[in-house]
Amino acid sequence: MTHAFTRDQVLAWLDDVKDPEVPVLSVVELGVVRDATVAADGHVTVTVTPTYSGCPAMRHIEELICEALLLRGAPLVTVQTVFVPAWTTDWMPEAARAKLEAYGIAPPGRAEASDALVPLRRAGAGPRCPFCKSARTALRSEFGSTACKALWVCAACTQPFEQFKAI
């Protein structure tokens, strides 16, 4: 039995697999899916990289990847995890950042190594409020509802919002 899918087709299908916690982003846009190969017998191997070391969604994401490809007729799917290169939010394309903001999550800034281990002030401007677009935002905590998000408050519209952390 021959299969009708190529690497590009696989990646296109994986673009339909959304991050369970941030369902506007696909696992491809998130940079979690690094590559896919299709063997002659149709066996698909998808290479992924973890976002945060303890991210509890990674196993579910692997299951979603397998499910998406098996449902499309792949006879066998293997998900392989690599650590190198380390996942970074810098990989996130502009279109994905715009989708995040539209969804109500401020996109990440550039991941920069800071000089000081313990600065009391943050260099650079914070994110604008994804709701009212004001620049008058304040950091509440660098730890939010998930490993990847920080908690901010908007002084203009008073709404709290989350930001995808730069890492």
Place this chain on the structure above:
Amino acid sequence: MPSLPLLRALCRIGDDRLILGHRTSEWCGHAPILEEDIALANIALDLIGQANFVLQYAGTVEGAGRTEDALAYFREAIEFRNALLCELPKGDFGVTIVRQFLHGVFSVLQWDALSRSADGTIAGIAAKALKESHYHVRHAGEWVIRLGDGTEESHRRAQAAVDALWPYTGELFVQSADEADLVAGGLTADVSLLEPAWQQQVRDVLARATLQAPEVPWMHGGGRDGRHTEHLGHLLAEMQIVARSHPGAQW
């Protein structure tokens, strides 16, 4: 051929994060404010995630079929190789934050060194963990400054925490002799080389927090070789009971 020295070295690295992660998770539902409940739970998750990857690799290196779960839940206290600093009870918020800071600065330095390991898996795990650890140190360090340079009560509690924990910091920089070949081969880092930077970074933050680092005549040790305090047994009883009650269970 399994490498016993590498297994031991990986357990030292992984056990620090597993045990400290467990202690940190004890705050879940009990932290003084909601944002700290969330922050400490997230930090614990990062630490346990790092331990997961390290112990997973340790099991692979050992080659005896032990997974990260087998190593976490079915070893006895004498087989754990974390620093004693990690297993001490969480204490009050001041103790937790000061311990987070003291170990966190060490952790950043250690992960940075390990990110250059000749072993690709260790280097890969370390490069990720390093980035997460920067967030941990920032969180703990900023709290150390707020608590130390805060109210009379927060200053007193923060100073008491520094005094109580300082005698456990020396152990972080004692390089185990049985890792000599690994260090020479560039697989693991010589932790004794990390101390000068640690002293400088820690003392800088303590000074900003108006806190004093005590002079201690003697440092505790032994954790790297399985000689632990009376606290680890109780911690493991809690951490391991579910897995041990249902050995072989699949989620």
